[in-house]
Amino acid sequence: MSYTNGLDKPTDYFNTNLYVGNGTDAHAITGVGFQPDFVWLKNRDGANAHQAFDSVRGATETLFVNETSAEATYSNTLQSFDTDGFTVGTSSGANLNANNFVSWNWLASNTTASNTDGSITSTVSANTTSGFSIVSYTGTGANATVGHGLGSAPTMIIVKNINSTNDWNIGHPAMGWDKRLFFNSNAESSGASWNSTAPTSSVFSIGTASATNTSGNSHIAYCFAEKKGFSKFGSYTGNGNADGTFVYTGFKPAWVMAKKSNSTGNWVIVDTKRDGYNGANDTLQANVTDVESGGNRFDIVSNGFKARSTSGYSNTSGDTFIYMCFASEPFTTSTGIPTTAR
Numbered sequence: 001m002s003y004t005n006g007l008d009k010p011t012d013y014f015n016t017n018l019y020v021g022n023g024t025d026a027h028a029i030t031g032v033g034f035q036p037d038f039v040w041l042k043n044r045d046g047a048n049a050h051q052a053f054d055s056v057r058g059a060t061e062t063l064f065v066n067e068t069s070a071e072a073t074y075s076n077t078l079q080s081f082d083t084d085g086f087t088v089g090t091s092s093g094a095n096l097n098a099n100n101f102v103s104w105n106w107l108a109s110n111t112t113a114s115n116t117d118g119s120i121t122s123t124v125s126a127n128t129t130s131g132f133s134i135v136s137y138t139g140t141g142a143n144a145t146v147g148h149g150l151g152s153a154p155t156m157i158i159v160k161n162i163n164s165t166n167d168w169n170i171g172h173p174a175m176g177w178d179k180r181l182f183f184n185s186n187a188e189s190s191g192a193s194w195n196s197t198a199p200t201s202s203v204f205s206i207g208t209a210s211a212t213n214t215s216g217n218s219h220i221a222y223c224f225a226e227k228k229g230f231s232k233f234g235s236y237t238g239n240g241n242a243d244g245t246f247v248y249t250g251f252k253p254a255w256v257m258a259k260k261s262n263s264t265g266n267w268v269i270v271d272t273k274r275d276g277y278n279g280a281n282d283t284l285q286a287n288v289t290d291v292e293s294g295g296n297r298f299d300i301v302s303n304g305f306k307a308r309s310t311s312g313y314s315n316t317s318g319d320t321f322i323y324m325c326f327a328s329e330p331f332t333t334s335t336g337i338p339t340t341a342r
Contacts, residue, residue, distance in 0.1 A: 007230040010327040013107045013130035014230075016255060016273040017085065023097030025076070025089050032085040037108035037125055037134060038222060039078060039086055040065065041093070042284055044100040044274065044292040048093035050284075053078040056112055056125050056134045057220060059086070063160055065183050066287050071162035100292075102274055102284070104255060108134050117147030117202040124149035131225030141215030143195050145203040154199045154223040155233040156324055158183070159206075163217040166210055169193045174235035174322045175261050177205075181322075183286050186264045199223075224324065233324045235261065236307075240317030244307025247323065252302045254328035257286065258313075262320045266313045268297050272328055278308075285313075302329070 007013070011033055019029045021043075037055040042048070050065035059080050062072050076089030086103070088094040094101070108125035115124045120140060126133035126149030133149045139161070148154060157171040168183035171194050175181070178196040181188050192207030199205065204223065206213040213219070226233055232249040238260075239245050255271040267286035274292065275282040278299040282292045297314045299306045305325070307315040314321065 007130065007227060007327075010230050010251070010254065010329070013127065013132070014254065014326040015105050016271045017103045017105060018273055019101050019103070021088075021095040021097055021099045021101055023090060023095060026079065026087055027089070027095050028082065028087045029085040029103065030082075032103070032105045034105075034107045035081055035083050035110055036086060036105035037081070037110060038106040038132075039081070040104040041078070041088075042102050043093055043096060044102055044282075044284070046092065046096060046099055047289045047291055048096075049289055050286055051077060051093055053086075054125075054134050054220065054222075055081050055108070055110070056123060056136050057162065061162075063162065063220075065168065066289060068165045068167055068184050070164050102271070104271070106130075106132050108132055113149070115147035115149050117149075118145035120144050120146050122147050126150055128152075129227075130230055131227040133223045135221040135223060137219055137221070139206075139213040139215055139217050139219055141208060141213060143205070143207055144213065145205050146221065147203050148199070148221070148223045150201070150223060150225045152201050152225045154204060155226045156224045157194075157199065157204055158222040159193070159212045159219055161211050161214055161217050161219050164210075164214060166214070169209065169211045171199075171204075172233065172261070172322045172324075173198065174233075174320070181259060181261065183267065186259075186266050186287055188261055188263075230327050231325070233322075235320055235322045238307065238315040238317055238319045238321060240310055240315060242308055242310060244309065244315045246306045247304045249304040249325055249327075251327035252329040253300050253305050253325040256298055256300070256305050256323060256325040258298075258321050258323040260313065260316070260319050261322045265316075265319075268311075268313050270298050270300075272300055
């Protein structure tokens with residue numbers, strides 16, 4: 001893939017793709033626009049788990065985002081990563097007949113390399129242009145560092161111990177690296193996940209927490225470094241008003257996920273493909289299996305997003321919310337041409 005235009009076309013690196021299940025084996029899903037390395041699937045119409053797949057672990061290796069369970073191999077979920085998407089089997093969580101599905105897709109490098117930057121040798125698929133890498137490593141149980149391959153410090157890290165029942169651990173600088181959040185739960189906590197150490201341009205740190213560093217267990221990390229015009233990771237304070245807080249990102253978001261960080265609250269996900277019109281941006285929640293719901297949490301505008309609900313999940317007064325988002329269009333392109341809101 002050519003990177004001549006830099007990140008002027010964000011859909012070269014992240015894209016939301018919708019499809020309808022047909023219940024048959026080897027159902028090819030196309031239209032992603034690239035061969036994805038990380039695919040997150042959800043049945044919008046059914047109370048099925050959120051499923052995560054990546055090319056480093058292998059297509060049939062399934063993780064459930066809203067659960068603590070170890071990795072499981074299923075031949076009937078995601079079967080392969082393809083040049084313009086992926087292929088799914090007969091699983092109801094990936095291909096139930098006549099049900100609507102969403103897939104969120106990220107490009108890494110479509111290959112892997114050994115990385116010896118940290119005290120633990122890792123296997124990495126990294127895209128330094130978009131700031132996304134998938135990192136596989138084996139825990140030691142002692143304080144350690146792991147190479148991530150991005151060349152710039154990650155601003156969000158998501159780790160799962162894939163060999164045992166453990167929480168997903170999420171690090172974000174708005175909380176500080178002595179704290180963590182969980183996908184499968186709505187609570188935050190302090191802990192030894194990151195050894196109270198911010199990541200650097202070459203490594204991230206792990207402490208003695210079993211979720212990020214069980215001795216002899218395999219772990220997978222999804223690392224995101226902020227890139228101007230493509231991705232943004234930050235925090236905002238809710239105001240408890242339907243005329244809510246505006247968050248400047250510098251681009252028109254394609255996908256936003258937010259979570260209250262100072263108290264309990266669900267992970268809220270909106271994107272501009274499922275129902276991309278302001279006033280009706282449908283919501284999914286990463287920590288529960290609930291079907292897609294209405295009720296506008298955020299308006300999407302040309303240079304950010306704006307809270308539009310008094311919900312405790314996205315805009316309670318005085319609470320802090322962390323967010324991650326990816327662009328559909330930069331606010332201005334590299335040639336200086338402005339984009340516009342829908």
